[in-house]
Amino acid sequence: MARRPPIGNRIRALREQHGNMSQAALAEAIGxxxxxxxxxxxxxxxxxxxxxxxxxxxxxxxxxxxxxxxxPPDS
Amino acid sequence: MARRPPIGNRIRALREQHGNMSQAALAEAIGxxxxxxxxxxxxxxxxxxxxxxxxxxxxxxxxxxxxxxxxPPDS
DNA sequence: ATTCTTTGTAAAAAACTTTTGACATGTCAA
DNA sequence: TTGACATGTCAAAAGTTTTTTACAAAGAAT
Structure with missing residues (x-):
């Protein structure tokens, strides 16, 4: 059921701070x-x-x- | 073929530094x-x-x- | 208005991580 | 020498991430 993991990220903001790097460019950069x-x-x-x-x-x-x-609150 | 990833870790050393925590205890602690x-x-x-x-x-x-x-050297 | 780029959706398959269960070995202590 | 504990192996199944492919919408583009 692949619930949403309790991990946040700032990828989009960091892309923007790096010359509006596109998702495609980041994808290629990290393989x-x-x-x-x-x-x-x-x-x-x-x-x-x-x-x-x-x-x-x-x-x-x-x-x-x-x-x-x-x-996460320990279930 | 699940090659070995280029990531090292110090888990064993850290376990030892934490009261010789066993693998089983660590496993339980992190779920x-x-x-x-x-x-x-x-x-x-x-x-x-x-x-x-x-x-x-x-x-x-x-x-x-x-x-x-x-x-890793870019293959 | 079509061209280009970016972001997004979707679904199936492939790859990888994690679980489950069983069993083997070594050590330690009592 | 039994019992408990720690580490390890193996293999199959289950679960999650990643790829592949295709398509859609929005904006700039001018």
Whole structure:
């Protein structure tokens, strides 16, 4: 059922801050497809740790400057 | 074929620094199985970003204090 | 008005991560 | 030497992410 993960991201804002980098350009830069960037940006699922590292390095920041995690209430 | 990902981790060392926490105890603390901890620790695959966050918080450090990424030569 | 770019949707298949369960080994201590 | 505990292997199934392909809408483009 693939619920929305409790991880937020600032990908869109970072793209804008980097010369209005397009989703397609970011996808190519990190070696994934555009669909993957769209899904991550929309929070439909959380990326692999490897993709997270690649994205953060493209923007020259740390992983936790791109992605944030809030502990879900322990069900 | 699930090649070994270019991500290293210091999970074992951090477990030891935290009172010789067992793999089973870590697994329970982050809500995964022991098999998953073993596989991550051995670098057989890289965890989800969510698991990475949970692990780092158990040890009270940042994601990049647990996991490291070295850019692979662009094949 | 058509061309180009960007963003978006959708669905199936492929790839990868995680779980489940069973079993093996070594150590430690009692 | 039994019992508990820690780590490890293996394999199949289940769950999640990523790819692939195709199409749609909006804006700039001028």
């Amino acid at each position: 994934v497809t555009r669909q993957t960037v769209i899904a991550m940006e929309q929070g439909r699922y959380s990326p692999s740790l490897e993709s997270a590292f690649r994205i953060s390095r493209v923007f020259g920041v740390g992983v936790e400057d791109v992605f944030s995690w809030t502990e | 995964v199985t022991r098999q998953t901890v073993i596989a991550m620790e051995q670098g057989r695959y890289s965890p989800s970003l969510e698991s990475a966050f949970r692990i780092s918080r158990v040890f009270g450090v940042g994601v990049e204090d647990v996991f490291s990424w070295t850019e």
